[in-house]
Amino acid sequence: MNEHGRPTTLDRERARRELDALWRCPPGTCRLGLSAGSATGQTGALHRDGQRFFFKWLPDGDALAAEADGLCALAPAIRVPRVIHQGPLAGGHALILEWLDTRPLGDREWARFGEALRAMHRVTGKRFGHHRDNWIGATPQCNRQEDDWATFFVRRRLAPQRRLALGRGLPADTADAVAAVMDRVPAWLDGLEIRPALLHGDLWQGNLAALADGTPVVYDPAVYHGHAETDLAMLALFGSVPEVFYRAYGQNPREPEFQHRARLYNLYHLLNHHNLFGAPYTRAVQDTAEALLRNRLRS
Numbered sequence: 270m271n272e273h274g275r276p277t278t279l280d281r282e283r284a285r286r287e288l289d290a291l292w293r294c295p296p297g298t299c300r301l302g303l304s305a306g307s308a309t310g311q312t313g314a315l316h317r318d319g320q321r322f323f324f325k326w327l328p329d330g331d332a333l334a335a336e337a338d339g340l341c342a343l344a345p346a347i348r349v350p351r352v353i354h355q356g357p358l359a360g361g362h363a364l365i366l367e368w369l370d371t372r373p374l375g376d377r378e379w380a381r382f383g384e385a386l387r388a389m390h391r392v393t394g395k396r397f398g399h400h401r402d403n404w405i406g407a408t409p410q411c412n413r414q415e416d417d418w419a420t421f422f423v424r425r426r427l428a429p430q431r432r433l434a435l436g437r438g439l440p441a442d443t444a445d446a447v448a449a450v451m452d453r454v455p456a457w458l459d460g461l462e463i464r465p466a467l468l469h470g471d472l473w474q475g476n477l478a479a480l481a482d483g484t485p486v487v488y489d490p491a492v493y494h495g496h497a498e499t500d501l502a503m504l505a506l507f508g509s510v511p512e513v514f515y516r517a518y519g520q521n522p523r524e525p526e527f528q529h530r531a532r533l534y535n536l537y538h539l540l541n542h543h544n545l546f547g548a549p550y551t552r553a554v555q556d557t558a559e560a561l562l563r564n565r566l567r568s
Contacts, residue, residue, distance in 0.1 A: 276360045278324045279303065284359040291354070292317065315365060322353055324368040330355075330362025336401035337364055339470070339492035341400075344513050345409050346389040346467060348486045369486055371478035376513050382477065383517025384487035386500065392467040394494035397421040405471055405491045408433070408541050412493045418463045420456040421495065422534075427451050430540035437544050439551065446558035450536065453562070457533065465494035471536075472500045502531035503538055531559055 281301055288299040294317065301324060303313035310327035327333055337355040344351070374382060390550035398414035398421060411429055415421035431439075431447050439447075470491030471478070477487055501520060504510055515522050522528070536557050542550035 277328055279361065280359050284326070284363070287358055288315070288317070291358075294318070310361075314368070321368040323350060323368050325364040325366075326358065326361055328361045330357065332363040332404045332407075333362050335401065335491075336489065338401060339403060339490035340488070341368075342467065342492045343389070343469065343487065343490055344553055346392045347385050348428075348480070348484050349490075350486070350488055364485065366488075369478075369480060371480060371486060374477065374479050374485065376511055378479040378483050378485055379484060379511045379514040380517040382479075383514040383519075385400040385485050387518045390466040390468075390497035390500070394465040397423065397465045397493075397495055398478060403470075403491050403493075404540055405538075406545055408440070408544060410470075410491055410493075418465075419458045423454050424452050426537045427454075429475070431538060432538055432542060434554070435543045435555070436546065439543060439554065443551070443555040443558065446555065446562060447536070449538070450558050450561050451534070451555075454533070457529070463496045463507065466497040468493055468495050468500050470495075470500070472503050473506060474504065474510075477504075496529055496530075496534070497535040498527065499537075502534040506535050515528075529561070529564060534555055 281303065284301060285299050286295075288301075289296055292299070298317055300316040302316070303314060303324070305310050310325055311554060312323070312325050315322040315324040325333060325336075333355055333388075337352045340349045340352050343349045352370055353365040353367060354519070355364045356362065396414040396416055397418050402412050403410050411425045413425060415424065427447065428451065431451070434447075435444055450508035469487055470485065470493055471489060476489045477485065479485055498520075503517070505522070510522070512522075520527065536554065539553045539557055541551055543554050
């Protein structure tokens with residue numbers, strides 16, 4: 270049990286019984302094939318009447334409710350797994366999604382994804398943020414809305430991660446460099462026309478695949494409305510992105526101003542990785558903050 274008195278691992282038999290009851294199936298209809306548990310709960314396949322679904326379970330349900338909310342927000346704009354059910358199960362909470370057979374993207378799929386992401390980013394909100402908070406990995410993500418993008422990015426993205434990092438071993442000089450970056454963000458973004466675009470929010474390449482017909486699909490979102498370039502930045506954080514994607518999207522990845530903003534936006538994710546995993550991301554935070562300050566010292 271965790272500190273809230275909830276089970277930390279899934280009772281598979283109890284889950285099967287409750288799933289049978291949920292769908293009013295004869296006992297023993299639902300079957301679960303689960304992978305090993307992790308910090309993000311347990312995942313696997315749910316089988317029912319010849320159908321297969323993707324299954325997630327956590328002791329606490331907010332992260333799954335947030336994921337379901339994000340998928341529903343993205344669904345009208347880009348292909349995502351359809352939410353089948355989200356709610357209490359076996360003393361914890363479950364999220365059941367459409368099962369999608371996927372494969373890695375080739376050049377043609379990368380081009381289609383560029384077009385699809387550009388169309389998704391054209392969906393805009395009235396303010397920066399989201400109607401609810403959610404999670405970036407295992408870290409809470411504050412989405413309290415703001416009218417100004419620079420204010421939102423400093424207050425709701427960099428500041429919370431820096432505060433958390435100070436308690437998780439971030440060296441004082443690195444924290445000072447991050448604070449100096451935060452001070453300069455309004456000047457760096459001044460003059461840009463930034464709309465509150467619909468964002469995936471956690472768009473590293475592990476959250477992207479293609480269906481058999483080549484349709485790009487995204488999953489595991491951390492949705493909010495913000496600068497579209499934040500999605501582009503994270504897409505390239507842990508791997509190279511083919512030129513065909515940028516051509517289809519309509520972005521020059523070698524443009525110096527874009528590269529500077531991409532480094533700035535990825536500082537958020539590097540801070541989060543420091544907070545979740547420690548080294549070597551601690552050094553990456555320091556190097557990124559120093560590079561931002563070294564290259565753009567104007568206030």
